[in-house]
Amino acid sequence: MVPAHGLLSQAACIADEPIESLVSRYACDPHALVQILREAQARHTWLPRDMLSFVASTLGLTLAHVEGVATFYRFFHTQPVGEYRVLFSDNITDRMQGNAALLADLCQRLGVEPGQMRADGRVSVDFCSCTGLCDQGPSLLINHHQVVTRLDAERVARIAFLIEARVPVSDWPAHWSRVDDHIRRADVLLDTPLPPGAAIAAALARGACGLVDEMTTSNLRGRGGAGFVTGKKWELCRDAKGSEHYMVCNADEGEPGTFKDRVLLTCHPDMVFEGMTIGALAIGARRGLVYLRGEYRYLLEPLRDVLQRRRDAHLLGTAIQGHTGFDFDIEIHVGAGAYVCGEESSLIESLEGKRGTPRIRPPFPAEHGYLGQPTAVDNVETLCAATHIALQGGAWWAAIGTPRSTGTNIHSVSGDCDRPGIYEYPMGTSIDRILEDCGAHDTQAVQVGGPSGKCLSAMEFGRRISFEDLPTAGAFMVFDRSRDMFEVARNYAGFFAEESCGFCTPCRVGTALVVKSMDKLAAGRGSRHDVDLLSGIDTLMHGTTHCGLGGSACNALHDTIVKFRPAYERRLKSLHFEPAFDLDAELADARRATGRDDAAAHLESTP
Amino acid sequence: MTTLTKAGNTGVTFSLDGEDVPFKPGETILQAARRAGRYIPHLCWHPDFHAQGSCRVCIVRVKGRAGSACTLQAAAGEVVESNTDELNAERKMLLQMLFVEGNHFCPSCEKSGNCLLQATAYEMKMEDVLFEEFYPLRPIDASHADVLIDFNRCILCELCVRASHDVDGKDVFAIAGHGIGTHLVVNSMSGKLVDTDMALTDRAASICPVGAILPKRRGFVIPIGERRYDPHTAADPGTQEAS
Numbered sequence: 130m131v132p133a134h135g136l137l138s139q140a141a142c143i144a145d146e147p148i149e150s151l152v153s154r155y156a157c158d159p160h161a162l163v164q165i166l167r168e169a170q171a172r173h174t175w176l177p178r179d180m181l182s183f184v185a186s187t188l189g190l191t192l193a194h195v196e197g198v199a200t201f202y203r204f205f206h207t208q209p210v211g212e213y214r215v216l217f218s219d220n221i222t223d224r225m226q227g228n229a230a231l232l233a234d235l236c237q238r239l240g241v242e243p244g245q246m247r248a249d250g251r252v253s254v255d256f257c258s259c260t261g262l263c264d265q266g267p268s269l270l271i272n273h274h275q276v277v278t279r280l281d282a283e284r285v286a287r288i289a290f291l292i293e294a295r296v297p298v299s300d301w302p303a304h305w306s307r308v309d310d311h312i313r314r315a316d317v318l319l320d321t322p323l324p325p326g327a328a329i330a331a332a333l334a335r336g337a338c339g340l341v342d343e344m345t346t347s348n349l350r351g352r353g354g355a356g357f358v359t360g361k362k363w364e365l366c367r368d369a370k371g372s373e374h375y376m377v378c379n380a381d382e383g384e385p386g387t388f389k390d391r392v393l394l395t396c397h398p399d400m401v402f403e404g405m406t407i408g409a410l411a412i413g414a415r416r417g418l419v420y421l422r423g424e425y426r427y428l429l430e431p432l433r434d435v436l437q438r439r440r441d442a443h444l445l446g447t448a449i450q451g452h453t454g455f456d457f458d459i460e461i462h463v464g465a466g467a468y469v470c471g472e473e474s475s476l477i478e479s480l481e482g483k484r485g486t487p488r489i490r491p492p493f494p495a496e497h498g499y500l501g502q503p504t505a506v507d508n509v510e511t512l513c514a515a516t517h518i519a520l521q522g523g524a525w526w527a528a529i530g531t532p533r534s535t536g537t538n539i540h541s542v543s544g545d546c547d548r549p550g551i552y553e554y555p556m557g558t559s560i561d562r563i564l565e566d567c568g569a570h571d572t573q574a575v576q577v578g579g580p581s582g583k584c585l586s587a588m589e590f591g592r593r594i595s596f597e598d599l600p601t602a603g604a605f606m607v608f609d610r611s612r613d614m615f616e617v618a619r620n621y622a623g624f625f626a627e628e629s630c631g632f633c634t635p636c637r638v639g640t641a642l643v644v645k646s647m648d649k650l651a652a653g654r655g656s657r658h659d660v661d662l663l664s665g666i667d668t669l670m671h672g673t674t675h676c677g678l679g680g681s682a683c684n685a686l687h688d689t690i691v692k693f694r695p696a697y698e699r700r701l702k703s704l705h706f707e708p709a710f711d712l713d714a715e716l717a718d719a720r721r722a723t724g725r726d727d728a729a730a731h732l733e734s735t736p
Numbered sequence: 737m738t739t740l741t742k743a744g745n746t747g748v749t750f751s752l753d754g755e756d757v758p759f760k761p762g763e764t765i766l767q768a769a770r771r772a773g774r775y776i777p778h779l780c781w782h783p784d785f786h787a788q789g790s791c792r793v794c795i796v797r798v799k800g801r802a803g804s805a806c807t808l809q810a811a812a813g814e815v816v817e818s819n820t821d822e823l824n825a826e827r828k829m830l831l832q833m834l835f836v837e838g839n840h841f842c843p844s845c846e847k848s849g850n851c852l853l854q855a856t857a858y859e860m861k862m863e864d865v866l867f868e869e870f871y872p873l874r875p876i877d878a879s880h881a882d883v884l885i886d887f888n889r890c891i892l893c894e895l896c897v898r899a900s901h902d903v904d905g906k907d908v909f910a911i912a913g914h915g916i917g918t919h920l921v922v923n924s925m926s927g928k929l930v931d932t933d934m935a936l937t938d939r940a941a942s943i944c945p946v947g948a949i950l951p952k953r954r955g956f957v958i959p960i961g962e963r964r965y966d967p968h969t970a971a972d973p974g975t976q977e978a979s
Binding site for chain 2: 178179182197201467631639640
């Protein structure tokens, strides 16, 4: 298992730690593979094959297995990459803020091709999936660790200069990495003061059973997207047989346009950890794991400091708050760039050091989770709500919101509005209301719940956020009438193709086919047949994929084809069949070989 | 809703396309159907190995919900739809996806006539590939003395991965990459099969349902016309496994 925390944070300071001691620090535990690879790469820039081989033999794994894991995560490199690895966040909101031009500008200044390493090994520049900074973008991630927000041409020019001058990233202007919380509207969750430990004391007073009863009364449902009733999950997990029970916090906030968990982890980490501790009491767990997405690597040290402070205050560790037998501690596992790991069974696979492929379910993690033991996986916001419920009672939470969707819900608002940021509302709040509060004008569409959620047109803005009408995992992206909804869907299509785990046929091939078709449409070579084909792939993926992520990969495509069909149709070159390739261009070789270039050597050009 | 139905004295049953199929506790829909001699199209499933659920060709509908028959537990009285126009159309599209993903040139493939992918495509009445081909560049591994790997034909069923692990105890294979770049890798420093302890007698050497892993020097030993799917179709019982 992962060794004691003090040792971890101590060793994290050893920048030049040899790989041998890194592996032994993790007690040669194969379940720590992802963490070992992440730390090894942080020291050595990339993961050469002989390093993978060494790690494999030390952990008792095959090289092929380690290669499989290392090539699964987007942030791992098994080929040389630059000393400076610059990744531009590529959510549609970053696109709307001009990230593509800024990337091109940086590449030109540095003399490097996107996606490739400069010949001298100094720098690599590429895009990456949304880094959760949509309210202060465009943003980029350097060396899978440090972020730069609010990019503009001037900042890009300075970055190019600093990279050429080989100035360490730690010496770059600190304010570039400032991440604002932008809490624009706080309700009970964000606005109720909570002294650390108060909710644990309340939970202990209620007892484990009483606590689960309060959770059930509250009817709190998971905020990560699936919406399972938290009290029910905890009860199932508590009652499941196992030698250990585990409490896992899902902080793999990968849905593009979502950043509420980042803000909760920044502003209210105690509330999150307290929720895990309460959950541990409810299910009988002694160990907790936070799965922190790799994009939020910069939060690791502050979060570890909070954990240490809580240990010092007897809010973690043995005999919490002096309560004999209540032992619980939390470790943080950092991801390495894989959206699919937000799915709870993939997340558990990743925690176990494997490829993040979703498991066959049932059995569900509550019965058969981490290391095969009963495991409760809850989203960051869900755990915060649980903390409040432990303190104030289930009836209090149930009185907020709607009868079927209780409490409040936090929205990450970005895109075309005056005040992007975090908005907490009671469940049941209408889209109109949120648009008004965030200062959106002339709004054409809102993507609720991210690319896997719903795309709403103006006539639907009266709909309400709730499990019975519009469920959401937190993203709220606003598009005004100047935006091309085809390009929105195309951006999302690229995201899903990049993030497909590759396990099942429809998602692995389907997401790639969608990108091909949309690129064809964007190039003006599409026909109605292509639009129909896209609809066919959408239908197939809804019904046949292995996990829910594949099933929702075509949601935005579906919604935009239905609601914004003119955005597709104005791209159709003809309403008849149009080949994907340029017939005349294909004849170029034949023309060269025959030395002809007269009109008769060309196909008739289409008007 | 789930009333227990009895099929003679054999025990509890579920209904598959209107006909009762008996099952033992813990069996999946596909296992039970198979035992009863019923055909549910599949590629990545094999009776000797744990279910994987990745090809999705065995998709069935139970209570209006789709799921893979190889992973869904059979339940008494359940109504399972499999051989419907809608599901077969979905299977056909999944097969078309597999065909465009790799490089499948049946006429020149030694596995033609013995290939489960090809036979299933015939069974699903696939007449074209519908999509634009990817034409990926996938070098062949001919390094091993007795076994050839043509990655162009790999459909990522992972049967070789499972066979090498479960039966041979060698772990010669694993899956690497992600998305459309997902691929089979060989466990050696060179990445070549010659540097593994793979043997022709290994289960992994004969488990491949397509022509990705083939024994060398056996080309067309069985003539065209006498191959498994010449007299049979993929729907015939006992024809679906290479080994």
